[in-house]
Amino acid sequence: MAWSQDEERLLLQIERHLIDEDPRLVARLESFNERVQRKEHGRRRRDAKKGKRSSRRPRRSTIVIMVSWVLIATLIATLLILVLRHEAAALPL
Numbered sequence: 116m117a118w119s120q121d122e123e124r125l126l127l128q129i130e131r132h133l134i135d136e137d138p139r140l141v142a143r144l145e146s147f148n149e150r151v152q153r154k155e156h157g158r159r160r161r162d163a164k165k166g167k168r169s170s171r172r173p174r175r176s177t178i179v180i181m182v183s184w185v186l187i188a189t190l191i192a193t194l195l196i197l198v199l200r201h202e203a204a205a206l207p208l
Contacts, residue, residue, distance in 0.1 A: 118126070134141050
């Protein structure tokens with residue numbers, strides 16, 4: 116949202132007044148802003164590293180799901196083999 120010229124002028128007057136009246140407050144705010152910027156920069160680097168890491172290897176939940184599907188497929192195949200052998204043995208030749 117854009118500020119109107121009157122609002123910008125008023126904000127600048129408030130800022131100048133605060134700078135003149137309380138230089139300690141200005142120093143504290145600048146220190147706070149620097150800490151926030153460092154924290155944001157660290158968070159962005161960490162997120163970038165996570166993005167790279169996740170593209171190289173799958174998540175744990177993905178691995179669990181894949182193993183579950185392999186086990187289910189193995190069980191179904193085993194049951195089908197047993198049923199077909201049983202039916203083949205039961206058929207007279």
